[in-house]
Each structure stands twice: as C-alpha cells, then as structure tokens.
Amino acid sequence: MSSINALAEGIAAPGRPTGKGSIRIRQVAHRYGRGEDALTAVGPIDLDVPPGEFLVLVGASGCGKSTLLRLIAGFETATQGSIEVSGTAPAPGRTAGMVFQQPRLFPWKTVGGNVDLALKYAGVRRDQRAVRRGELLHRVGLGETAHRRIWEISGGQQQRVAIARALAAEHSLLLLDEPFAALDALTRERLQDDLRRVGTESGRTAVFVTHSADEAVFLGSRIVVLTKRPGRIALDLPVDLPRSGVDADELRAAPEFAALRREVGLAVKAAAT
Ligand SMILES: Nc1ncnc2c1ncn2[C@@H]1O[C@H](COP(=O)(O)OP(=O)(O)OP(=O)(O)O)[C@@H](O)[C@H]1O
Ligand SMILES: [Mg+2]
Known part of the structure; x- marks a missing residue:
C-alpha cells in the first residue's frame, strides 16, 4: 500500500x-x-x-x-x-463530514456495507457506489476487508471505516474528533x-x-x-x-x-x- x-x-x-x-x-x-x-x-x-x-x-x-x-x-x-x-x-x-470520537458504524453490516450506506446518503448513484466504495476503502488501507463484519475488525480498523464514511460525501468541511x-x-x-x-x-x-x-x-x-x-x-x-x-x-x-x-x-x- x-x-x-x-x-x-x-x-x-x-x-x-x-x-x-x-x-x-x-x-x-x-x-x-x-x-x-x-x-x-x-x-x-x-x-x-x-x-x-x-x-x-x-x-x-x-x-x-x-x-x-x-x-x-x-x-x-x-x-x-x-x-x-x-x-x-x-x-x-x-x-x-464528521469522524466521531467513538466510531459510529452499523455493526451488523460489513465494512463495505457501511461505506455504501454513507455513499447512498451522500446521493451517489447506486451504479457508481461500488467503484467509490473501493476507492475510499483503498485510501484508508482497508481494501481487502470490504466483506468483513464490523465486529470482526480491530478498533483502529473501525475508526478507519468511520474516516472512509466521513469522506464519502465531499463536504467542504471535515470535523474530526480525536x-x-x-x-x-x-x-x-x-x-x-x-x-x-x-x-x-x-x-x-x-x-x-x-x-x-x-x-x-x-x-x-x-x-x-x-x-x-x-x-x-x-x-x-x-x-x-x-x-x-x-x-x-x-x-x-x-x-x-x-x-x-x-x-x-x-x-x-x-x-x-
Ligand atoms: N448529551 C449530554 N448531556 C449532558 N451533558 C453532556 C452531554 N454531552 C456532554 N455533556 C457534558 O458536557 C461537558 C463537555 O463534554 P464534551 O464531550 O463536549 O467534552 P470533551 O471536551 O469532548 O471531553 P473529552 O476530551 O473527554 O472527549 C462534560 O461535562 C460532559 O459531561
Ligand atoms: Mg470529546
């Protein structure tokens, strides 16, 4: 990477x-x-x-x-x-885009599913989400973990999923809480x-x-x-x-x-x- x-x-x-x-x-x-x-x-x-x-x-x-x-x-x-x-x-x-102090993720969804949801909320069309999801996960060094459940990854990895979610919508302001x-x-x-x-x-x-x-x-x-x-x-x-x-x-x-x-x-x- x-x-x-x-x-x-x-x-x-x-x-x-x-x-x-x-x-x-x-x-x-x-x-x-x-x-x-x-x-x-x-x-x-x-x-x-x-x-x-x-x-x-x-x-x-x-x-x-x-x-x-x-x-x-x-x-x-x-x-x-x-x-x-x-x-x-x-x-x-x-x-x-906000990264909370405690990562706020959907534990029953996969890593990729969590990012997909953020893209959906950001208004990214369904047919474009897979590519964007791949880019975002790659950027946070989680390219290989899209299929894993949130409870299967470490706390640090969870925080990186949260960062990917915050970046999904391209806001002009990013708020990052520790x-x-x-x-x-x-x-x-x-x-x-x-x-x-x-x-x-x-x-x-x-x-x-x-x-x-x-x-x-x-x-x-x-x-x-x-x-x-x-x-x-x-x-x-x-x-x-x-x-x-x-x-x-x-x-x-x-x-x-x-x-x-x-x-x-x-x-x-x-x-x-
Ligand atoms: N939802 C809430 N209801 C009542 N009090 C709250 C709530 N959220 C925070 N507080 C209180 O407000 C004060 C500030 O909390 P806040 O979480 O903003 O601090 P912080 O500077 O982020 O602290 P830390 O560095 O520990 O994260 C604290 O006394 C906290 O207990
Ligand atoms: Mg705080």
Whole structure:
C-alpha cells in the first residue's frame, strides 16, 4: 500500500470555491439539561475560521470540544449565539463530514456495507457506489476487508471505516474528533504525515480535536486551546511551520517544533487549572 492517504486526499479535493467551508461562531455557548441539572458545557466563544484552515482544538477532558464539533456539524443547536458554515446555519449530515470520537458504524453490516450506506446518503448513484466504495476503502488501507463484519475488525480498523464514511460525501468541511486516538503509533504517524502534507493546500477546511500537543503542532495551521469547562478560548495560535516540501521526521525534530509543542503543552495545562 503506497500510503494511507484517506484524510489527505479527502481534504485535497480540488476546485472548492472560496467561502465554502468557512465557519463563523458568534457568542456561542451550550447548556445541557435544565434547572438544577443544567450544565454549561462550552462558551461563550467567538471564532472565525477561513476556508482551507486546518484548525486544531485542544483542551482538557470535558471542556466541551466534542460539544463544539457537534454544534458546528448541526447535530445540536447552541442554546446561545449563532453558528454559520459557508454562510448558512449548520444542518446535520449536510454541513460537514464528521469522524466521531467513538466510531459510529452499523455493526451488523460489513465494512463495505457501511461505506455504501454513507455513499447512498451522500446521493451517489447506486451504479457508481461500488467503484467509490473501493476507492475510499483503498485510501484508508482497508481494501481487502470490504466483506468483513464490523465486529470482526480491530478498533483502529473501525475508526478507519468511520474516516472512509466521513469522506464519502465531499463536504467542504471535515470535523474530526480525536480520530487517531485508537490507532497504533505507526498508523497514527502515517495518517498524520499524509494529512499534513496536503491539508492546507486545498480549499477544504478541517477542525480536528486532539489531546496531544504534539499532534496539534504537527497538523494544525492554527491551534485553539480551550479553558476547562465551560470551554472558552484560552489561546489562539497560528502555526508558522512549513507545510510542504519538508520531511515529516525532520519537522518533528526541529527546534521550532519543540518550542511550539512546549508552548501548547503549557497553555493546555494552564488552561485546565
Ligand atoms: N448529551 C449530554 N448531556 C449532558 N451533558 C453532556 C452531554 N454531552 C456532554 N455533556 C457534558 O458536557 C461537558 C463537555 O463534554 P464534551 O464531550 O463536549 O467534552 P470533551 O471536551 O469532548 O471531553 P473529552 O476530551 O473527554 O472527549 C462534560 O461535562 C460532559 O459531561
Ligand atoms: Mg470529546
């Protein structure tokens, strides 16, 4: 297999018009429950993400990262403030491709069946689905497993099926909630390398959640650190590292990389207290 290029190729979809994939967040906060049980999970937050940005969200467990992604995707409606993606209110399934923290698959279906269903929802014609399914599974390194049941494959493989499903609809925005957390270190690094190489060279926007300062600096063109719950913006940091023509291992070993990783790591710690 040449490379596990799923996210890289997904994000590198050509010909995206400018403006598509932009995110505009105004005074957004979200509360779960009512009365005595009410809990404000996140916000208030103001954030503008231009098309093509690779934004990485970092913050302590429970600070509201997944909540914010669900609000951007339109799976939840913010109890306060407004969100626009590409100039309109988010709508579930139509606004963004999403990789959830826990892979959401149909366990009784095969790997290929799971991807087929995503293609169907994306409006891909039945006679074109087999070819697209093959391409997507190949990209995530699962070309040989189309016939297997979800419960027959590993957790890391399940997460790759979830990634293939998120890429099935060619949205201008991809939301990724700790997508690599369950992968082995080698696969994780390979996916990170592929993703970074072309991530910001295209028009697609990505919002990527991680707990790892290392992963944030490696992938992000911008890093936003959230405070502890309710998560607000503690640090909004542009990442000024070369995004092309640089060897991934060299980059990881560069002093600038180490300095940024340290800055983000310290900010995450400070923001969590
Ligand atoms: N559906 C829900 N109903 C009630 N409370 C919720 C719900 N979802 C999340 N919460 C609470 O909101 C807060 C933020 O949760 P969220 O999942 O957004 O955090 P997170 O930053 O993604 O955490 P982690 O890093 O552990 O994934 C937590 O206190 C959580 O318990
Ligand atoms: Mg989460």
